[in-house]
Amino acid sequence: MSSVVVIGGGVAGLTTAYRLLQGDPELSVTVLEAADRPGGRLTSLEIADLEIDAGPDSFVARKPWAVELCHELGLRLAEPGASGAYIWTDSGLVPLPPTALGIPADVGALIRWPALSRVGRFGALSDLVRKARPQDNDEALGALLRRRVGDEATDRLVAPLLGGLFAGDVDELGVRSTFPELAAWERTFGSLIRAARAASKAASGAGPIFVKPVAGVHALPRSLVAAIGDLRVRTSTGATEVVRDGEAFVVRTADGDLGADGVVVATPSFAAADLLRDTVPDAARHLDQIRYVSTAVVALVYGEGTADALPDATGFVVPKECAPMTAATFLSRKWPDPAFGDRAVVRCFVGAAGTEDVLDAADEDIVDAVARHLAALLPLPERADASTVVRWPRSMPQYGVGHLDRVSAIEAALPSGIFVVGNAYRGVGIADTVRAATEVAERVRTHVAGTVRTEKVR
Template sequence: MSVSRHIVVIGAGITGLTTAHHLTAAACRVTVLEASDRLGGLLHTRHLHGYTVDVGAEAMHVGSPAVSSLLAEVGLAESVATARRGTSWLWTSRGRRPLPAGVTPAGPTKLLPVLKSRVMSPLGLLRAGLEPVLPRPALPAHHDVSVGDFVAGRFGREVAERLVDPLLGSLHAGDIKQLGLRSCAPSLVPAAESGRSLLRRRRPTAASPASPAPSPAVKRGPALMSFISWAAGLATVPEAIAQGLDVRLNSAAASLVRQGEGWTVHCVDGTWVEADAVVLAVPLAVARRLLAEHVDDSIFAGHSTASVATLVAAFPRTTLAAHGLGETNGLLIPSRHGSTLKAATFLSNKWDHFADAEHALVRMSVGRAGSEDVVTRADEAVADRALADLATFTGLRTTPEWVHVERWPHAMPQLTVGHTARLAALREALPAGLVVAGASYDGLGITSCLVSAAQAATQLAGR
């Protein structure tokens, strides 16, 4: 009778738990070690003054089969809350403007909505419209370029600064002139390597794999909204995945020791676990420490992170409507404006489960690469700066009844130019039986983490 492989997964964030879920389905025996006292990593739901609010990731995007499949497998597909219709705004030198339709974190796919939005100047629009006819040098295979430089080269500087920076730059808390195209905007790589136009690209047909039919695993509203959550918060997801798994909280891994063809994971509390293989679903800085005896430290050169914070503020219920924000879901601020605030989400407008709440809840995101203010400043100072920026961009000067500040020190990996090559070198250097997975390696966002988890599980389950 064959004996199932025993795999240890270090880290009980969304990547680690999903990896364990897939490995268990493949008949492996899995132990998950988590250093903290909770599941979920950056999926963190808090109970604040009677409200259940996410202070890490705020929503899941349902456009990926990886998301739909996982939710169906763990029994969450029928209980999702879908984001309500609402306007997302961009801050410009002319004030607030609606985010144009067809604009993605990687740039515009349509020019007419951008024209109507008045986000860009006439010269900026003219330059963007020349993308199909201007020379488009092909990006050599295995070469990388920054997202900012690529987009500016194709569409002009204004598209990069006014559209891509507040979307992709805010998501990564980074500088788009430093973030790598291959790691942060992989959907653009085929066009970059072929030199084809992004505005003239052929629209996928109904039968094309690029536009799959909506998955029945996730209920959609009539408008096919993109973002979902749960009334009990995103912590619902890691809690559901963890059901039936052997997850050990407060079990920080201290070292990895080679044991024959397998590994022994020694924990800080003096316990240890033997395994056939180990998945490091942890930030790269943690992996670097655990791999110190097994991988040359120089392979980690070039890695950096950004510190961020999430703030939740409770205003009197009628405040948003009184300031013309009653239909507003979100606000994005380009980095060139120099504000502490980079984005705001009006939770009471966006989600049904906050619609009848006593307060109007506003979530604010602060922190960018190159500044540690959100870590070093006191909570009151961080809140005062964010609220002052919110007042500047929305006119909302009402004093909130309470503010919560949630800090995330060094939580956002900066996947800068050359990251994919550095990652390939790291994976090539890993001893047999060790695998890395998660946002530090395969990209930010829940979808990227789920794909990374599936790849790690496939790699180990097949051995």
């Protein structure tokens, strides 16, 4: 019987294992997970009497792959209870204008938007008349945005929305690997704003942008493990090395070695580099170059009677270095739950490229700073009834300029039978990770079928 070892039990590894078994229930599949629970960043935290998501709280619905996976697993999906969001300004929270991919989609609303100066608005509107200069090669997202909508609209509107998804700096992220649509928009429409207007029209009535399993995103890995069979998922078992054994491989762990016809490395890329350093040094060299940023989630539960202190919106984003957080989700508005009662529940995101030093502070100081800033903006008390900080060290891969070439170089360096998958490569969100895992499972199946045929011929 052919065997596959999947290293890493996050959503990438678990989905790969699930898809492999779907294709061939007889295949021997083992998932090795270093932590004492599967799920990776898809996990929950307990605060007051509540269990809420500690990492992602939703995923994109318009990329179908995670939605389809949830349907297959019988997970019911919830739609957000609020729409619209705010942006942090020196004079308080200001509603975001209509956007598509972070680009203003309504010229009238942009002209009236109070968070930009007259010069800033003029700079943004120049996009409508400025000559297009589409680039043949990858370029920094910031270079494209600044060229089209100017510095002020980039820094005060688009960067907090787009950079925030990567906890990244738009001047460092590459367009091709993050928002290739924007390069296509410049090429096709000659204007990002005109393209955003068209995209927004086309998407109207298309349903919510984000969804989540009713019980929380952390329900997804739980359902995957149930479908895979928990005996196939070995927690507290970190792999230490992958070595060749003729045409096959051996995965080393502290508990012993596992032979495998195929190995899927579904860890963060820096861990993949360590596992492959001696066996595939070329791949490890490229893997080492994918930079990660550390972040943290601060969860706050306020006392009874505070629910109405939150505006009817999903939350707000913060332009770089304006506050000790990069964004906040009004959880009790976005994902209302009877368990919240009449309490305001907020999750704040702390730390991003260029502001990781905020995380050097002690948990209490981070909570204090975040809560004080919230109380200055909203009619909330200066202290929440319960609070917790979940730190996510080296959690957000940064797709720099040329990232996709680096990923191709990694894939080209890997020998037949070793695969990498996860959010370090071709999409940081859950939906893209599920798509990538589905694709890699197909490639593993083809590889394993090939090794069986070769054995029969011998």
